[in-house]
Amino acid sequence: MQRAIDGFFRLLEFLVVVCMAAMVVMVFGNVVLRYGFNSGISVSDEMSRYFFIWLTYIGAMVAMREGAHLGVDTLIKHLPLNGKKVCFFLSQSLMLFCNVLFFMGTYEMHELQVTNISPVVGISMIWIYGIGYVVSVVMGIINIDKLWRLFRGKVPDHELIQIMESEEQVLDTAAHGKVAQ
Template identity: 50%
Template sequence: MSRGIDYLFKGLEALLVVLLAAMAIMVFGNVVLRYGFNSGILVSEELARYFFVWLTFIGAVVTFRENAHLGVETLVQRFGPRGRLLCMILSDAIIFMCMAAFFWGTWKQYPINASMTSPVIGIRMNWIYGIGFFTSVGIGLMVGLRLVRALAGRITEAELRAFAGERTEAAVVRERAE
């Protein structure tokens, strides 16, 4: 199971690389065409914008799994294990509520986006903004599972250290191998 999830996230990381490379190529190509040949490709402008949206939201899920989001680690590091656990539970509860609100907002916006099409490519806008479902469910599942484990007392010391920003690369490799 864990290995399958690792492969899923490796696939997401590869997708991020592809999206970033395609976005850079499209933007660079349009700059060259615009300033060198006084022309451009409209499709590449629109696709680059949509790739940026997808890159951002998929990247949010990947970085959440790696505990790489911004945090107030200098404060959390000052606490002992109980204080860190309390901070983890509080922040996870807030994140879970935010993901629920994000899912609900995407759900309410979905019919509106489904009725609109992009100006150049002509695809339905729910293909662009529907990525909110992926992000809210992805982060929501991860934080929900961690919250349940924290409330059940099944959070390891290594996870608390990682939450406080004390994790080393060697620890990351060891945790993934387990």
């Protein structure tokens, strides 16, 4: 099962790279065409925006799994172990609640987005904003897993502080391929 989960997140990381590369190619190509040849490709502007939306949400899922979101831990790092566990429980529960709200909001907007067609590409906007379903479910599963591990006593003390204090920590974690489980 862990291999399948790792494979899924490797796929997400690959999609982030693909979205970023596609954005760079489309925007750079459009800039060259506009300034060099006084023309442009209207599809590239719209698609690069859509790729940016997907890149942001997919990257958020990967960052959540790796514990790579930046935050402030000034209070939590001074708490005793039980206080850290309570804060961990509260933060995971609040994030789970936000994911439920995100899913419900995406669901409520679904009917409108299905019939709303993008101006240039001509696709249903649910293909763009439907990422909310994926993000809320994946992040919700991560929250549930962390809560389950907390109740079973399987969360190591160092994971109770779930954020990275600095960009250097994020880069160091990414460089060494560490994943918070």
